[in-house]
Amino acid sequence: MLEAIGLGPEAEQLYLALLDQPSQTRAELVSRLPGWSAARASRVLTDLVERGLVTTLTGRPLRYAAIAPDIALETLSRQQIEQVRKVQELVPRLMKLYWEATKSTTATDFVELVTADVEGTSQRTRQLHLSARSQVRAFERPPHPWSPNSLEPDELGALLDPDAVIQRENIANGVRYRVVYDSVEVEDAARWPDLRDSALAGEEIRIFDGLPVKLVLFDDLAATTALANADGQPIGIVVVHKSPLLDALSALFEMYWANAVPWVAPDTADSTEDQLVSLLASGHTDELIARRLGLSRSTVQRRVNDLMDRFGARTRFQLGLQLGRRLALEPRRT
Structure with missing residues (x-):
């Protein structure tokens, strides 16, 4: 005490x-x-x-x-x-x-391997989060310490809570958080409450289909990326310190950020169509949208086709991109 x-x-x-x-x-x-x-x-x-x-x-x-x-x-x-x-x-x-x-020092001294257990790697990552003073940028995609769809939302929330506390404190102290989530992340319904809470806390979220790597950048001083075995299970992290390699990772993030689609929490929308637009812009599949909105898949497909005609989009990707940019320009609802 x-x-x-x-x-x-x-x-x-x-x-x-x-x-x-x-x-x-x-x-x-x-x-x-x-x-x-x-x-x-x-x-x-x-x-x-x-x-x-x-x-x-x-x-x-x-x-x-x-x-x-x-x-x-x-x-x-x-x-x-x-x-x-x-x-x-x-x-x-x-x-x-x-x-x-x-x-x-030599170039290899800028690369640090942390091959501890989940708790050990989490502790090293949290140290870096606590050291951030200006911004944290990230690509969020597998591998995770949990398997997709293996945890209930409450269980996942408890697992991520220590990191969320640090993030909220950092944001309150003026640290900007920008995170690009792989589309596979929004396909897991257990992630939705976490995404919504992060957005409400001030995290800027975008979605991209097919991120190349799991990555976190802490200011312009360090970055981490995940190490995984042949089965895709996490076995540690690589910490990259200030170096040309870190500069390259920073440029990589900015390129993907510029082309990713802004995400809006579906349950903050006012109507079924607004929710549909938010879900589409976030990269959800027709099946997930139907389940989320309580509609049949054919109804969702019909409404998606109507939106494609309205916006002059030839593909679903073009539609999602246009809707995401429209959402990014709209004033944020309070």
């Missing part, structure tokens, strides 16, 4: 014991804390006094009392924040030293 301000489990337990019953001797504290020795209590009490959380009272035997939390914990919190701020101020200077040192 109090780890964030630097208190370990022992110090927290003793401080809470003093809050529960003020003015206790060391012997009284030991009697209330099973497994504690007098030496252990003395060591922790000394630490708490030095931190300004506990004070000693006059008299013999020596008695201890907890200092009011609104004073003691507020002071420690401010000290902790100040220490973090000083570390943050050091980051630009340390990064300058880092990049100066890397000028003499």
Whole structure:
């Protein structure tokens, strides 16, 4: 509970014991804390006094009392924040030293292989997300730690929630998120709630049919792409640091972003036709649209043909592109 301000489990337990019953001797504290020795209590009490959380009272035997939390914990919190701020101020200077040192390294030093388990690779990726200051750009496509259509929306949401929390905090701090999703992603109904929540949080979403690689770019400093085995199962990630290769990956993203179709959450549309337009622009198949809207497949096909005639589109792809651009130009509904 109090780890964030630097208190370990022992110090927290003793401080809470003093809050529960003020003015206790060391012997009284030991009697209330099973497994504690007098030496252990003395060591922790000394630490708490030095931190300004506990004070000693006059008299013999020596008695201890907890200092009011609104004073003691507020002071420690401010000290902790100040220490973090000083570390943050050091980051630009340390990064300058880092990049100066890397000028003499070989090209292969800019590629880092992380072949840990899912938790290990996720932790490395989250570190990079937390380091972003300007923008995060991504191609979202398989491989995933889960199989398509294998999870219910609630299960998928729980799996993605830690990343979503970091993303929301980054967006609130001014980091821009642009993500191109492969059309296979929107064919999985379990992804729809996640896509909608991401869009509502401020993520800019576009759809492209057939992305070449799974990719995340963090500012202009690093990128990650997935490693998969022969069966398509993820086995790690490649981290690319500042280099000509990173510049090429950045250019690749911008090219696909310019040609991808903007996505609008279907359930934010006002009418059945608006929902149909949104689903088409997002790259959904007739079968998925029919299921989503509760229509027959033949009805969906007829309405798609009507839209093709109305917009003068010769192919379904042309229609989706025109509808996507129209949606991108419309004011966002609130």
